[in-house]
Each structure stands twice: as structure tokens, then as C-alpha cells.
Amino acid sequence: MDKIRNFSIIAHIDHGKSTLADRFLERGGLVVKGEQILDSMELERDRGITIRAHPVSLDIEVDGVKYLFNLIDTPGHVDFSYEVSRSLKACEGAILLVDATQGVEAQTIANTYLALENDLVIIPVINKIDVKDADIEGTSKEIVDILGFKEDEILKISAKTGEGVDNLIKAILERIPAPHGDPNAPLKALVFDSHFDTYKGVVVYVRIKDGTIKKGDKIKFMSNGKEFEVEEVGIFRLKMEPEDVLSAGSVGYFTALIRDPLDVQIGDTVTHANNPTKEPIPGFRKNVPMVFAGIFPLNTNEFEELKKSLEKLHLNDPAFTFEPESSEALGFGFRCGFSGLLHMEITIERLRIEFGQDIIATVPNVEYEIVLRDGRTITIDNPAKFPDPSNILEIREPIVDASIMIPPDYIGNVMELITSRRAVYKEMLYPEEKRVIIRFEVPLQEIITDFFDTLKSVTRGYGTLDYEFIGFKKADIVKVDILINKKPIDALSFMAHEEKAYYVARSMLEKMRKVIPRQMFEISLQAAIGSKIIAKERIVPYRKDVLAKCYGGDVTRKRKLLEKQKEGKKKMKMVGNVEIPQEAFFSILSVK
Ligand code: GDP
Numbered sequence: 001m002d003k004i005r006n007f008s009i010i011a012h013i014d015h016g017k018s019t020l021a022d023r024f025l026e027r028g029g030l031v032v033k034g035e036q037i038l039d040s041m042e043l044e045r046d047r048g049i050t051i052r053a054h055p056v057s058l059d060i061e062v063d064g065v066k067y068l069f070n071l072i073d074t075p076g077h078v079d080f081s082y083e084v085s086r087s088l089k090a091c092e093g094a095i096l097l098v099d100a101t102q103g104v105e106a107q108t109i110a111n112t113y114l115a116l117e118n119d120l121v122i123i124p125v126i127n128k129i130d131v132k133d134a135d136i137e138g139t140s141k142e143i144v145d146i147l148g149f150k151e152d153e154i155l156k157i158s159a160k161t162g163e164g165v166d167n168l169i170k171a172i173l174e175r176i177p178a179p180h181g182d183p184n185a186p187l188k189a190l191v192f193d194s195h196f197d198t199y200k201g202v203v204v205y206v207r208i209k210d211g212t213i214k215k216g217d218k219i220k221f222m223s224n225g226k227e228f229e230v231e232e233v234g235i236f237r238l239k240m241e242p243e244d245v246l247s248a249g250s251v252g253y254f255t256a257l258i259r260d261p262l263d264v265q266i267g268d269t270v271t272h273a274n275n276p277t278k279e280p281i282p283g284f285r286k287n288v289p290m291v292f293a294g295i296f297p298l299n300t301n302e303f304e305e306l307k308k309s310l311e312k313l314h315l316n317d318p319a320f321t322f323e324p325e326s327s328e329a330l331g332f333g334f335r336c337g338f339s340g341l342l343h344m345e346i347t348i349e350r351l352r353i354e355f356g357q358d359i360i361a362t363v364p365n366v367e368y369e370i371v372l373r374d375g376r377t378i379t380i381d382n383p384a385k386f387p388d389p390s391n392i393l394e395i396r397e398p399i400v401d402a403s404i405m406i407p408p409d410y411i412g413n414v415m416e417l418i419t420s421r422r423a424v425y426k427e428m429l430y431p432e433e434k435r436v437i438i439r440f441e442v443p444l445q446e447i448i449t450d451f452f453d454t455l456k457s458v459t460r461g462y463g464t465l466d467y468e469f470i471g472f473k474k475a476d477i478v479k480v481d482i483l484i485n486k487k488p489i490d491a492l493s494f495m496a497h498e499e500k501a502y503y504v505a506r507s508m509l510e511k512m513r514k515v516i517p518r519q520m521f522e523i524s525l526q527a528a529i530g531s532k533i534i535a536k537e538r539i540v541p542y543r544k545d546v547l548a549k550c551y552g553g554d555v556t557r558k559r560k561l562l563e564k565q566k567e568g569k570k571k572m573k574m575v576g577n578v579e580i581p582q583e584a585f586f587s588i589l590s591v592k
């Protein structure tokens, strides 16, 4: 075990994490040409973020001694802070990479905070020293001033040329402790990721804290008590490589013919069914969907295809749920659940990019608990299922315990932001001089739309948000209907706190007025709570005579225009007697 080092590389986007990982792979004899294999998902390259963790075990020789380096790639987007922190929990240390041409940036700070929270040894490293206009001194000063490291701790490298990488490897050996744990104790393994394999079922990525795991073992997931027999254990090289046994300190995987991806949850503890460990690894959070939205295919005939894509996606991302729903305005689609707003955005983007699906998503909402007059309590995640208000006794909304980490300069801005969101301030903590944590309780609904963007803008990108569900609390929630020429459009209905309903409705109607083209008759737009109209807009009629623009001259131009109109028609949705272009739905639904 003293020859093992478990670590990850953390960095702001583009600071060189993948490039440095390639250098490590080379040193470990896993040469990769061209492709940066640690980010294998197409989407990651597109967004420049790493979504899933891909660990890799490397044999690295230093002064004639062989070491095993387990490099664990954390999800690059620190907004998935729970997943990042689970990956970090599989490590003893982290390399903090800072680009010498950019200096310390928002995600540098956020990642450092997370690594500190997980008690990791951090090695600060300045990268890209080969670049002509690299400001090594300035970057070094920032690392000292903003992050609180000492100057002589900082290493300087070029991940591109490999300069300084040998020193970094030495520093990893010296500064990052070897894992400790008891191979003879009952099995205790942390699940930090998984993927689905058609033949093997769920491949569970684990860091063994205590004990050993091998083929034939009866294991149990501690969060749900599900038991399985281990089929294969192994470590990650370029591919998965089977081993006889994994023991305390190791990072690897096991398979156990687990067919339902929902049985495996990130952060869970695996132990032996017959000789379980006493306590699970602390900090586990059950993966429950908290944010819901409808997803519909743009073309109704692509429903089956969308369904197949969702099923595939679900296998590798069990945190996301879906069930069929239908909408008068948007046709057949799915009601989907996500762990948070970012999870929703990423999933939608994956559907678009990886699966090539043309989709439209409705405004996201949380789940509400509703106590009815007949004594029943129901939960609803869809405004379409909102009961008649006269049957409602009480509505409860989900509340989260949230914390925002920021440099002290931004306390005022953040306090202002949270008070505008119905939050209850709890406390302010100063774990270090340069870092403040503001804790508060806030309705989840208030932070699932534009909260994160606003936080980033009022803290110049430095603020990070973490939250955890704590329970439901009574609230004045109403359902708002949006009507076009008196006809309610189901896909546009939303649920909101009474105080906010008017504001959201107003901005929605304004947006609609701008994007719905004028027609031959006047269109009225209304927002209503039950039969009470709370906001109104109108679109004045317009005599559509596009051909007149062609001055009668050019015949081909005229024909082209007619064809274009025809094509445009296909993408129209008829709502009552009003034609709404698909595009308009897009922009209306992107109202924040
Ligand atoms: P990541 O987003 O942190 O994974 O960053 P990448 O490893 O993808 O690097 C971002 C860009 O910086 C790429 O174009 C790299 O080739 C470049 N890069 C990374 N490290 C160095 C370096 O040490 N020197 C130079 N000149 N470029 C580098």
C-alpha cells in the first residue's frame, strides 16, 4: 500500500488538465496518440468540460522503485459539486493546476475549496511556463494571496513540453500520503462512479477503504441493502483489466450482473453481505430527482426515437428519470426528473449533441406536496396535475440547506441575492481568512432557474453553490395558466410562489408578445390564476403581404419565398386559431 498514490488533477477549464493527464499516461507506458482519452465523450470536448470520471492506474518508476499512481479524473465542472467531492473522497491528494497566462480563476478557487473540504493534500502547480507571455510571478503571487499557499510549495511545469513533470511526480510521492486502511477489516468501498455495460451490467467504480473484494464475494450496497455476487474485479488501464483481488487503498471496478443502474448510487458504500462493516462512509446523499421538466420531440413522429435515446441515457445516468406525458400544445413527450438545474441542462445538451434529438423543454419546476380537503396527501411534479384550488388544504414546497462559498469581498452582493429569493439566513463561517461560507435555507424553486447565473455574475464567477434537501415546508404556491385568445396552453402553465407569480407571468407574456408573429386578427395573451387574470398583453393584427416586398419583378425570388413560407408552416403549431412558430415556443420556454 505504501507504493500507491491516489490523486486527481483539479483546474479551471483549459488550464491544461487533459494535457497533463496525457503526460502521466505516457510516463505510465500508456501512450495515446492524438486523442486525449481521458475526455472520451464527444460532448465534453464540445463544452470543454469533463462530465464523467475516468480513473486510470499507472505504473510509474521513480529511482528504480515501482509505484502505482491512480489518477482519478473528477467531473471538471465544479457545479456538480457532490459528484466532484465523491471523486475527491477516493483520493488522498490533488494537483491544483493554474495556467500561467490566465492566473487564478473562478473554478480554481471553487476546486480548491472542495479539495480542502475533503482534507486532501494539495500541490499547487503553475502550468504553461513555456508560453512567451506567461506571467509566472504574477500567477505565483495570486496562488499565495488568493488561495493561501506558500510560495515555496508551488511547482512550475509545462504540461505540453513535459518540463517539470518529473519534479511533479517526485512531489506527488513526497507530499501526498500513501492510502491507509486495513486489508483485514470488513470490506468498506466507496462508489465514486459507474457506467453501464451491455454484457456485464453496471460497472461500479470503487475506492477500497478497508478489506478486500474478489470474484465470488457476496456484496451489499449499504444505502439500499441490495445484494449481488461479484463476477469480476479489476483496475483501469486504457481499458478495464481484470485482477484477482482489490484490497484496501486500491482504485478499480467490479461487476456483479447488476441490471438496474438505479441500484448503484454515487457515494454509496459497498461491503460484504455476511461480514458487513459497521458504519458506511459518511456523506452519502440519496440520488433523488429534484427538478422536473417536460421534454418533447420537435417532430411528433420522433417520439419513439426520443424514447430510445432516453432509455440509453438513463442506463449511464440513473439520476435522471423519465415517464411519458402528453401535451395538447407539444404532443407526446416525457416528464423528466433531474438532480438539479445543471444536470438538466447537461442532459438536454447530451440529447441534442450525442443523440441528435431535436427537442423542446418546458420551464423546470420542483415537486410539491399537496394536502387535499379529503385528507389525502399527493405529490406533483407537473403543473398539468395541479388539483382544483378549492380542493387544496395546504401546499408544501421543498426546502434546501444551501451554502455559498465566496471570497469575503462579495458578502454584500450575496446577501442581497439570497434575501431576494425568500431565503432564511443561518450563519456565516470563515474556515480560512480568504474564504467565507454563507449558510441559509431557501425554497428549491428559488434556486433552480437563474440563481446560479446570477450568483456567478454578482461574484465575478467566484461563488460556488452547494445545497442539500432538508424537507417540505408550507408555502403559498399557485398554478398560473397562460392563455392565448382565452385558450389555456398547457405547455406554458407553471407553478410559482404567489409573490412571484405576477413577475414571472409578466415576463412570459412580454416575451410572447415579441416572438409570436402578428396575425390577421388581434391576439390576446393572458396569465391567470384560476379564473383571476393577473396579467395581459395583446398582439395587434397585421396584414401579412410578404409577396409585396418582391415588387412583382423576380419570379424565382417569389417562388423561393413561397417555398420558404411553406417550410415555415410545417414548423408551426396551431393553438386554437393562432399559429405559433416552433421557434417562439423555444424562446418563450427559455424565460427565466
Ligand atoms: P483542460 O480543459 O484543463 O483539460 O485543458 P487542456 O489540457 O485541454 O488544455 C487546454 C489548451 O491548452 C490546449 O490547447 C493545450 O494544448 C494547451 N496547453 C495545455 N498545457 C499547456 C502547456 O504547458 N503549454 C502550452 N503552450 N499549452 C498548453
Ligand code: MG
Residues within 6 Å of the ligand: 017, 018, 019, 039, 048, 050
Ligand atoms: Mg480536459
